[in-house]
């Protein structure tokens with residue numbers, strides 16, 4: 085079996101650690117044992133009020149797991165992955181080790197190259213449509229990871245509902261879910277702990293610059309009337325408004341496509357599949373300078389999650405809503421240093437919890 089050097093191990097973990105995570109909690113720990121890297125969810129970083137069952141914690145860890153696998157591929161190694169290997173250890177998300185050697189193909193190399201600039205987009209997009217064949221490739225990525233990416237305009241929506249009415253109802257569900265969260269003091273307090281003020285040097289949480297102010301009126305994309313989901317306001321504005329700053333600013337356009345990521349079942353393994361799908365398809369998109377805005381508020385409430393399911397006629401379980409568009413910006417949110425992420429592998433510091441702003 086191939087042996088990883090210290091530098092190669094660090095490369096693999098760094099790729100995993102660039103994964104998206106709910107509120108940039110980065111709720112993961114890595115333990116290196118020979119050539120095996122174990123990924124554990126960190127329950128201290130779970131949002132206990134917003135994410136009571138740890139579903140989004142696991143989606144985040146699934147995203148990191150995809151990063152680990154891709155990290156091995158970047159070294160020309162074929163990863164073998166064991167998902168949830170020990171029922172007695174539910175936080176042990178997976179074990180990955182190299183099973184052999186094979187050079188990366190072009191598509192894999194593109195994913196690796198997209199890791200540094202993949203980011204969650206907020207706000208207006210740059211003009212330009214997202215190619216239908218790219219959207220089809222993103223759906224293939226989701227399917228390859230055991231999830232489904234369904235474009236809203238292809239949904240088998242509630243009988244007889246017109247496209248515009250469906251869009252209005254989806255926006256209404258996001259608004260209602262956001263309002264429900266704003267009225268819950270525990271969720272509001274929890275959110276505050278993860279939003280970082282301007283100038284903060286924190287290596288986790290959502291920086292103020294990534295949220296920003298709402299933009300002016302968005303210009304509709306070329307597809308006519310835009311479906312623009314309100315974005316999570318992170319407690320920064322009075323109400324949720326379209327957009328944020330990370331976007332392409334004045335003159336920017338609405339998203340080109342809206343999709344829902346779902347899974348057939350709704351157990352921890354499915355949440356991990358969703359996360360792997362999310363990271364994989366986000367990187368595929370980023371390789372073409374297409375980025376996703378994520379909206380998970382309606383899926384965080386049992387009631388509105390069911391409404392999303394009914395509205396879009398899903399047979400499975402919605403995990404996350406995504407909107408895609410082009411962008412020329414690539415701001416990178418901070419990440420925790422590896423010293424904090426690695427536990428128990430010979431001399432590295434034990435896990436440090438850094439919730440402070």
Ligand SMILES: Cc1cc2nc3c(=O)[nH]c(=O)nc-3n(C[C@H](O)[C@H](O)[C@H](O)COP(=O)(O)O)c2cc1C
Pocket residue numbers: 102103104105106107108109140141143144147202203204205206289290315316378379380381404416417
């Ligand atoms: C499960 C999950 C849910 C998320 N939900 C939202 C959301 O509702 N609104 C949002 O703006 N970003 C959402 N995000 C994106 C995170 O805020 C983002 O990944 C994190 O801040 C790190 O930033 P990056 O993706 O740019 O690296 C979500 C990410 C994950 C993994």
